[in-house]
Amino acid sequence: MAIEPLAIGVCSWSLQVTNVPELKNFLDKLKIDVVQIACGDPHHASWAEGDAMPAAAKAAGFRMCGAMLGFPGEDYTTPQTIEKTGGFGDPATRAERLKHFQWGLARTKELGLSDLMLHAGFIPEVGSPERRSFLDTLAQVADLAQAAGVIVAFETGQESAALLRRTLDELQAPNLKINFDPANMLLYDKDDPLAVLDLLAPDIRSVHVKDANRPKVKGTWGEEVPLGTGQTNTRAFIKALKRIGYRGPLCIEREVGTQQERFHDIEHGIRFLRECLAEA
Secondary structure: OOOOOOOEEEEHHHHOOOOHHHHHHHHHHHOOOEEEEEOOOOOOOOOOOHHHHHHHHHHOOOEEEEEEOOOOOOOOOOHHHHHHHOOOOOHHHHHHHHHHHHHHHHHHHHOOOOEEEEOOOOOOOOOOOOHHHHHHHHHHHHHHHHHHOOEEEEEOOOOOHHHHHHHHHHHOOOOEEEEEOHHHHHHOOOOOHHHHHHHHHHHEEEEEEOEEEOOOOOOOOOEEEOOOOOOOOHHHHHHHHHHOOOOOOEEEOOOOOOHHHHHHHHHHHHHHHHHHHHHO
């Protein structure tokens, strides 16, 4: 089923669901039917259905806009722990994670989808001795995805927008795109999302909508907050997305709080996003 431009959706892992009927029930309560769905590996939002999850999801009646992949061993306790353990950053785990990535590609196809989102890891700066091998790994990611007919969108935040732009330009892989998360840029204390949107605009494939405040102490996490209450300036962000011609869905992500607290924050976020879209 086609998804209309700027349709409001939600990230399945934000609802902390463990099976497809539970996800469908939450979506019905929220009165939306668009979802970016976790692939379901043991580390990142596993599914009780196991290998039968794709068939169950396709039969459930909601619309999926893409899949999300996490890697076992990623540690988000602090910015420093995720820098060491995230994505393809650690050379010692790359071979294993490329295999896991291939599993994610297969799961994406089983879901009937063409888009897979993930964090690539902290991209080494230009001139760093680690940069060449990291880019070679991302080139392998592009080749594997191309063979599977999948577009891979790297989620923003762990690097500056300028570094991400430089990296994509160097790789020249048409199936490597961007999952733009404005709040991550604040949580990791990187960029002003509104100031860098145009730089990344040509490659923005999907969007996470969440809000945050920058960290008060350098080297610590910023604070994720309900939509409209932080420093992301969601109203201006939605207007800017329309200005650059973005036509994908707006998937609300909420990663703190209990399941019930997240549900209420997402419910609020849907109402707030509708106001933003009406104003834009």
